Amino acid sequence: MGKQDITTLSQPKLLEAVKAMGAPAFRASQIAQWLRRGVSSFEEMTNLPAGMRQALAQQYRIPSVEIERKLVSKLDGTVKYLFRLSDGELIEAVLMQYQHGTSMCISTQAGCKMGCAFCATGMGGYRRNLTAYEMAGQILLAQKDEGRRVSNVVLMGMGEPLDNYDHVLAFLQRVSDPQGLNIGMRHISLSTCGVVDRIYELMAHRFQLTLSVSLHAPNDEIRGKIMPINKKWGIDALLTACRDYAAATKRRISFEYAMISGVNDSDACAKELAGRLRGMLCHVNLIPANDVSGRPFQKSSRERLMRFTEILTKKGIPTTVRRSLGADIEAACGQLRGKHTAVSS
Ligand code: SAH
Ligand code: SF4
Secondary structure: OOOOEEEHHOOOHHHHHHHHHOOOOOOHHHHHOOOOOOOOOOOOOOOHHHHHHHHHHHEEOOEEEEEEEEOOOOOOEEEEEEEEOOOEEEEEEEEEEEOOOEEEEEOOEEEEOOOOOOOHHHHHOOEOOOOOOHHHHHHHHHHHHHHHOOOEEEEEEOOHHHHHHHHHHHHHHHHOOOOOOOOOOOHHHEEEEOOOHHHHHOOOOOOOEEEEEEOOOOOHHHHHHHOOHHHHHHHHHHHHHHHHHHHHHOEEEEEEEEEEEOOOOHHHHHHHHHHHOOOOOOEEEEEEEEOOOOOOOOOOHHHHHHHHHHHHHHOOOOOOOOOOOOOOHHHHHOOHHHHHHHHHH
């Protein structure tokens, strides 16, 4: 500790820092270029003079992301990483192979404050925000480790992205940099439990990313029981924000709906949901809820899923059932860290 994180310096500040060391301005661009590639030490910046590398290391630090554990699904090749950050925090990420490319689900926080009743991450509590560099670092490291390019990114790992707004925004602003990750906004999805004021802030940027909203219930009564955020912003406020967002960005909202047996999966729920979403530019993703140990929730039956899909579809709401990948490696986020901590403590 004590040393400043060099990856959080703006370009002008980095330039100032370089000048203060008595080095020429072009060194700042060289450092920035290395950081875009995701280096984890100043030693790796081989085009800088050795003395400068040492001086930098005395004053600054580069937050590292390292592989703590890696699991590969025998069923479908899905890769799950448990990453260790510089301060020992553990986060998760998942790499999924689709026909059109490789998609990666990354974490935005170590833990989460939101406390959703069905979520393993929520159960573990909140530790800290990740920086933009730590978000990009997960992707750069997986690319290096697996030798393939990540074409799509979903901010759907551990944490609530809109509760870490500034760092997530910095990540989004850099992600399409051709000299860095080079991933276009249309290949990014951001998932939120419904932090309404931040949805409006994000909307102002008119990014062409996909906004996923974890809805999981058609009314306040059910949602309030499983998602504490609903007490701050109820369904009406959330869906108004979604309609505004879709209208402003012309992008379809993707609603996530985890089907939990006996909680939110009745015919009446499907009908109510269809009524709420009528006329909105949107799509519903039904997910059979993953079991979380220590929690009473169970996934809905196949029949319930089919019936729910049928009702929504008949009422004109585009609906799909999400294919479950990596079922044998606890690919749902928060599950691996939970297990790892349980084993090691
Ligand atoms: N915090 C953000 C993004 C991370 S959670 C959010 O809540 O949207 C990623 C997704 O996994 C969310 O849609 C979340 O509701 C869902 N999820 C969490 N626990 C789950 C479980 N046990 N079964 C199915 N989906 C779950
Ligand atoms: Fe946090 Fe998302 Fe889990 Fe809710 S579902 S506790 S918002 S990570």
